[in-house]
Amino acid sequence: xxxxxxxxxxxxxxxxxxxxxxxxxxxxxxxxxxxxxxxxxxxxxxxxxxxxxxxxxxxxxxxxxxxxxxxxxxxxxxxxxxxxxxxxxxxxxxxxxxxxxxxxxxxxxxxxxxxxxxxxxxxxxxxxxxxxxxxxxxxxxxxxxxxxxxxxxxxxxxxxxxxxxxxxxxxxxxxxxxxxxxxxxxxxxxxxxxxxxxxxxxxxxxxxxxxxxxxxxxxxxxxxxxxxxxxxxxxxxxxxxxxxxxxxxxxxxxxxxxxxxxxxxxxxxxxxxxxxxxxxxxxxxxxxxxxxxxxxxxxxxxxxxxxxxxxxxxxxxxxxxxxxxxxxxxxxxxxxxxxxxxxxxxxxxxxxxxxxxxxxxxxxxxxxxxxxxxxxxxxxxxxxxxxxxxxxxxxxxxxxxxxxxxxxxxxxxxxxxxxxxxxxxxxxxxxxxxxxxxxxxxxxxxxxxxxxxxxxxxxxxxxxxxxxxxxxxxxxxxxxxxxxxxxxxxxxxxxxxxxxxxxxxxxxxxxxxxxxxxxxxxxxxxxxxxxxxxxxxxxxxxxxxxxxxxxxxxxxxxxxxxxxxxxxxxxxxxxxxx
Numbered sequence: 110x111x112x113x114x115x116x117x118x119x120x121x122x123x124x125x126x127x128x129x130x131x132x133x134x135x136x137x138x139x140x141x142x143x144x145x146x147x148x149x150x151x152x153x154x155x156x157x158x159x160x161x162x163x164x165x166x167x168x169x170x171x172x173x174x175x176x177x178x179x180x181x182x183x184x185x186x187x188x189x190x191x192x193x194x195x196x197x198x199x200x201x202x203x204x205x206x207x208x209x210x211x212x213x214x215x216x217x218x219x220x221x222x223x224x225x226x227x228x229x230x231x232x233x234x235x236x237x238x239x240x241x242x243x244x245x246x247x248x249x250x251x252x253x254x255x256x257x258x259x260x261x262x263x264x265x266x267x268x269x270x271x272x273x274x275x276x277x278x279x280x281x282x283x284x285x286x287x288x289x290x291x292x293x294x295x296x297x298x299x300x301x302x303x304x305x306x307x308x309x310x311x312x313x314x315x316x317x318x319x320x321x322x323x324x325x326x327x328x329x330x331x332x333x334x335x336x337x338x339x340x341x342x343x344x345x346x347x348x349x350x351x352x353x354x355x356x357x358x359x360x361x362x363x364x365x366x367x368x369x370x371x372x373x374x375x376x377x378x379x380x381x382x383x384x385x386x387x388x389x390x391x392x393x394x395x396x397x398x399x400x401x402x403x404x405x406x407x408x409x410x411x412x413x414x415x416x417x418x419x420x421x422x423x424x425x426x427x428x429x430x431x432x433x434x435x436x437x438x439x440x441x442x443x444x445x446x447x448x449x450x451x452x453x454x455x456x457x458x459x460x461x462x463x464x465x466x467x468x469x470x471x472x473x474x475x476x477x478x479x480x481x482x483x484x485x486x487x488x489x490x491x492x493x494x495x496x497x498x499x500x501x502x503x504x505x506x507x508x509x510x511x512x513x514x515x516x517x518x519x520x521x522x523x524x525x526x527x528x529x530x531x532x533x534x535x536x537x538x539x540x541x542x543x544x545x546x547x548x549x550x551x552x553x554x555x556x557x558x559x560x561x562x563x564x565x566x567x568x569x570x571x572x573x574x575x576x577x578x579x580x581x582x583x584x585x586x587x588x589x590x591x592x593x594x595x596x597x598x599x600x601x602x603x604x605x606x607x608x609x610x611x612x613x614x615x616x617x618x619x620x621x622x623x624x625x626x627x628x629x630x631x632x633x634x635x636x637x638x639x640x641x642x643x644x645x646x647x648x649x650x651x652x653x654x655x656x657x658x659x660x661x662x663x664x665x666x667x668x669x670x671x672x673x674x675x676x677x678x679x680x681x682x683x684x685x686x687x
Contacts, residue, residue, distance in 0.1 A: 110171070113172070120152060121149065129181055130181050133181070155172065171227060175191075177194055177230070178196055178200040179192060179193075195233075226306060227307075228308075232275060232315045233312075242566075258274045258280065284319065296308070298330075306337060321340075325338060325358065361397055363399035369382075377647035427483065432496050432515065443483075495516055495520040496515055504590065505593065527572050532568065535566055539562045543586060552575040600644070600645040603644055603645070605641070617657060628659070
């Protein structure tokens, strides 16, 4: 699946760039970042004109951001170029084209064997929607006894999350039968009018589960079992999205997996933590199908903060996406390694528009190389059914190396990835019930030699390699294996300390980007009035906190630097050099 933010993609019809308001359009020229809060000219015609190139890139399904008619005002000085401020659910926004343009996109895609997914924003309306102030529609919104909107002050309170305003936008009361029926009528209209293949449903956690049960049931009856529903439940833990797992969505977006990928391939968390995360995911979510991702339009692009190794690490993360279970979802521009920026600046001011740069119409030589290497990965996934539908079994894991098998029928693939920035040499013992007769490399740079029950590898830095395996199937192997406590050459031992003169702390742990924020003691010990921790880290910048006595999360008072955490507090910021 390939996600396109319509306004930031290709401008197929310059006549609609300004829509009905000339002030809404301000082209970005790399020197005026504020222009990115305006429309940039991308439209439906531009997507239609790009279908051949997208198909050649290995894309089979295209998810487009909301095209529904948006507010024509610059709400808090940001124009709603992203499409999430609906003002007329039955019309196409004039910046993006016409109903005829939308139909042409779907029809042309179908002729090419491609599927189109619409993004449907059902949680809110624009702040200046005509229903605001309409007495007959007061009950269509979540309002208190004084007619005022609710604010979300506690993001752990599900009731607040469902009735409170998201980003200050009026919150629809889907528990009102009239609102439910209206949104079903909207859905029926676009399905019947265009023949679209499915919906990506926005802000699912902000809408009551009771609504989703009815919605999914009626859409299935209306559009058939082949109509796909993709639920965006933006929580970072599998347990938080588990309540939505059995509602009938075709896929849920693997937001917890996004964080695990980010922390491992960008931040340097060890493979053992990465593996344990997926074990826990499976326990919480069972057979739920997941749409996997390394970034999207709501977060920083994957490569933020990676410096010289940015593309190598991004290619490795994409390699995991293409060889692991799940439906890979690619954010437009990821194939080029487009630049991104922190979602908030050092003062906490939102700047996520910087992760929504216009799509490059004339990619530079380096970007063209990136795209070619991305296409190598999509070709690999298309060639081998085992990568999209096969069983997954671990073969080896240490701090930086991960080897696993994908098998489907007679097709067996060995995948080895090296998350270290150094060349690594190692041997892997093959289980007795796995008899490898021959390995033929089908992707990557690493070298392997088979001697009896041992695999000897020389692995390139930040790399993934795949071999087709001639031998008995791996289906009898366990999904998980024991961790091997082997550090790659790029690790350093980092020493941290905490003063505790009154001996109140019996146990000190640390959690951060480097371990998926799971508290761990590592090598910790007390010396007089000071608690010490020794932990292995790779070069990079890491946010972290101490956990005292298993319950109290605190900022390291001796941290060299600090950063803002998502809850308005501070993290320690640790910089590890090469």
